[in-house]
Amino acid sequence: MLALDRVSKTYPNGVAALARFSAEIRQGEIIAIIGGSGCGKSTLLRAIAGLDRASSGTVTLDNEAIASPHAKIGIIFQEPRLLPWLSVADNIGFGLADLAAPERREKVARALERVGLADKAQAWPRELSGGQAQRVAIARALVPQPEVLLLDEPFSALDAFTRRDLQDHLLDLWADTRPTLILVTHDVDEAVVLADRVLVMRPRPGRLFDQIEINLARPRDRHSPLFENFKRSVLTSLDRSLDRSVPDRDATQGPGQAMWW
């Protein structure tokens, strides 16, 4: 279980990016974090990844405090961030340096097959399309079999068609080992397609505003009335989060305490 306990981040210039964010996330759960710009979504994700330290509060994975990048936590960024000097296969195997070469090759080959890029194994990253490059990034993050995979707006730079394709593909890959997925997005459609639970954040300072369980069986039909309903409730919540006259629900309590909704 991934536990966030009153995670706060104040930057040296005094900007409070994140204030007392608490949540408990079950192993294998898919969480979407959504909110207006400047609500601390990415800050939160970077704190979970151990890339930036929280100013206060703790992130614990199975009772182990996370303060620096951890083997069980993978991350996918908005850009693929492939290493341009490595072939596609070597990029995917980048996190497997500790394994013996034959074992690594086998895992990489399987991952390439799995993301449908077996024919691109020896290609250079610059030869890939945006969607293909992001697939390689997904494979690179998944191949060390993390327990938690963080995704920071991973599909926002892609065209609508490729984005849908990759969303479905991500779910498909997720089913293999069922890691916890935490996805930052500003696409309501994406949140409802993928997530078990949508956390809505509100800005200045970034904090949890609302959470919405998406009780829909997978695969989800993007055109079903139920799907539309969930989309509407996420949208409504988002609108309310940006309306300053709506008071904060008390989302700043520690985990385990009852929230009023």
Place this chain on the structure above:
Amino acid sequence: MISDAPALQQTSEPAESAAAPSRVARYARPLLGLLLPLTLALGWELVVWLGWSNGRLVPPPSRVFATIAELARSGELVRHIVATLWRVSLGFAFGVVAGTLLGAVSGYWSLARRLLDPTVQALRAIPSLAWVPLFILWLGIFETSKVVLIAVGVFFPVYLGVMGAILSVDRKIVEVGRTFRLSGFAMIRRILLPAVLPAYVVSLRVGLGLGWMFVVAAELIGASEGLGYLLLDGQQLGKPAQILAAIVIFAILGKLTDWLIEVAAAPFLRWQDAFGRAKGA
């Protein structure tokens, strides 16, 4: 299917015709570059042969090549080339080692950069040839002062290239290394080194160019052998053909050593966008 067949034929045709001119172009393009110098050389040869000029101050190509052949036959040429190459190699080696080490330290460690860089930049502002009298006083007129002068010339571009390359490594790529828990040596070997390599190769090539420039300066100042000595000797004894011969050999050696760096680095830089290569540079 019926509509497919003609479409396929149509697409294969322009592909073939596109391949044909590119094959011609592959051979034609370097030749194109040779056109101007060859025309000028042949033209001058003709002018002298026709007696329109005596070619005493500007000897025709045939006389320059005859000089080279004569120097080669007597074994003089090899001696001079070896002397010059040895100086350039030593100076280049020292300059590269010092430039790489200090550049890497300054690029990697901001405290060192603040301590070191202003001084290096100030020294860089001094025209390096201004050091010559001092080097001669300190190190004597023989090999040491020459090698040091060349090393100084090589040092600055390499230092700047390495430091700039490290400073401009994409933070996002470094972060990828961090997410895979690379640190210290592993981060340098797997992220920083490959990332700076293209800029490093460029700085080596610039450094080598300056090394060749400074070897001429060093050998003009005082040497009993070397291609620079051939230049000076040619001037003092009024042998322009010998000067031109030395210049031609400098050009060949400079191009050759530059090409060696390029070829040695090529396998490591295959991943780069082949913009220059595609344009037939």
